[in-house]
Amino acid sequence: MASDREVFRAPKGTRDVLPPDSARWLEIIGAFSDRAARFGYGLVMTPIFEHYEVFARVGASTDVVKKEMYDFFDKGNRRLALRPEGTAGTVRAFAEHRPMAPWKVWYCAANFRYERPQEGRYRQHWQLGAEAIGSDDPQIDIEMIDFLAGFYRELGLTQVQLMVNSMGDAESRARYVDVLLSYWREHAETLGDEMARAEQNPLRILDSKRPDWQTVIADAPKLSEYLSDESAAQFDAVQCGLTAIDIPFTIEPRLVRGFDYYTATVFEFQGAALGGAQNALGGGGRYDKLSEEMGGPPAAAIGFGSGIERLLLACDAESVVPVPESRVDVFVIDTMDGSDAGVVLHELRGNGLRADRSYGSKNVKKQWSAASAAGARFGVMLAPREAEAGVVAVKDLRNGEQVEVARIDIAQWLASRCS
């Protein structure tokens, strides 16, 4: 593929995040971390790869497992896989360590899926997520959605729509799936060669975007009509809770989400400002049986994941979370051999100032130019004449005014002006 002269490129579907753009990532992750702390969620970090079977529990009929998993055998012949989503590894950790329930954790992690890349859809993508394991209280569903809705709001996003649905419990869903499947069979002609998919996972067809199916899908039986009393009551409680805290939502009966493990409440935030089909900003739902399937204790749970790359796209579309201007407080210019600058910088940085310099022997003009390019508020020049007098020249780059400050006072002098 790559000839000898060709430069290496990041693998298909992956991207580098570089400064200054990376500063937006810090801001977003910081905002999430801060919100997580306010909601009582602690950071969890699980391995980037797990035993293949851990992720396989996500569901045998989900594409993420069936055809998108980066799985491999290691040198010890263990079958492993790169994490395709955040929940499975977290639940595995819960099952393994059995922390006190409810276990409320958040993460920021890269996920890997072998699929055809597009904008907002990558083979390695990052998700911010949270999981609350060990409670079936619908109050925690509400808290979870509040967590994520407020996160978007605090970033400044307004074009975000929340869809909710209930997948019901196992019994109600089984009943519904039967009805749905026979409905698809009645319309086998429309579904054509995709009928096999309908047979394997009837729910999957519901959220299809194929235009020629839309009328058939619209008339399909609704899961809500088959919910057990208990499931319906729980779904009601969630809706009431959301209304009570002024979180607008739409009930979307066709929202089924991609993973087989979901039960009861499911939700998804869509970025209205996002073009294209990649408009799901984040989503999640309950997975009340997953812990047991991982060999853990029975533990009802709920969680969500939110893609950082798509979040950035949404931020671009709404012109929020801009790339911050990179600035330093002070730029040190040394007209001698450059070693004094090192000492001064050590002092400045030790005093909490953001300070930088040029490297290598650069003439004074270039150094001042570099100071300006760095967005420095002050330029501090170390030069023989001033050094003899025990002072340094300090120039306010905003107005060009220059003064002399005693060398021993410089850190204090600047610190008091740059806080």
Next chain:
RNA sequence: GUGGCUGUAGCUCAGCAGGUAGAGCAUCGCGUUGUGGUCGCGAGGGCCGCGGGUUCAAGUCCCGUCAGUCACCCCA
């Protein structure tokens, strides 16, 4: 995985119907001697994604490939 579109300097793009590459921004230099940002002038930088084909001649046409992108699939 299926189908469509795109691929030219670091970035954004122009290059008309095939005749051996241009702009803006960025970078660097100069406008002397210890001072930036603004301004003026100048310079460097492109196997035109890669490989093959058609042609006297290809950035420009054809095929393949890689990558990006759009729709489907699926999802964040």
